Amino acid sequence: MYEIIFYLTAAVTVLAAGSILIVRNPIHAALYLVIALLALALLFFLLGAPLLAALQVMIYAGAIMVLFLFLIMVMNLRPTQEQLPFLSAGWKVPAFLALILWLELLVLFFGLLPEPADETITVIEPKVVGESLFGPYLLVVEAAAILLLAALIAVLYLSRKKRL
């Protein structure tokens, strides 16, 4: 039963990612990207990585997509004339893919599965990830902090008002 949901979610991910290739409107592409990222979060959850699933929803579908949408709206982009225009039916296809994801979530939450048979998911708990993160990988965490600081400074420098 988990396998069915897994492969359905994988199909949703690949369909949404493939739709980015052929849509014309940047907003629609952003919608498909949100769908793909959310479906990927469900894939992570089904593989047994609940921490990464939550992080995927928060960071990718939350923060990064807000950046994309903000830039699209600020630049006021028009639909381009460059690509084949099928599957540009606006919100319908993303809504359908999101509906599939939502139904899968309902099935997972309310235990509509027939029975948890011998098929089990090996879950790696967030505690193990945290111990690994702040144990042998502590130096890399510091390097990531420095990288984020450098990115922050670079963005502040590039977006300054007065040109030097």
Place this chain on the structure above:
Amino acid sequence: MIPLSHSLIIAALLFTLGLLIIMLRRELLFILMGLEVMFNGAALTAIAAGQYWTNADGQVLTIFLTVVTAAELAIALILVWLVFERLNTTRADNLKLLKDNIDRGPP
């Protein structure tokens, strides 16, 4: 238990789709979205391998991948905004200038 090869197939499909988006679409924002899809294919590979060997290293690698993606995307988006502000275009085909002489006109 999902076989490892199936997860790897899905990750490879995502990576290939991201590469196709980067190569076929000529808008800068679409190129960045293709980069996101490629990063997520790599993340799915890392997580599937980590679950296969029951090791937390895959998730740690994915966390760092997220950090790198966030840093890259912030700088790339501000560069796209600067390109749009100065050249008034977001198509990669129109970015042909190596020297910034827009304000001063031709010398």
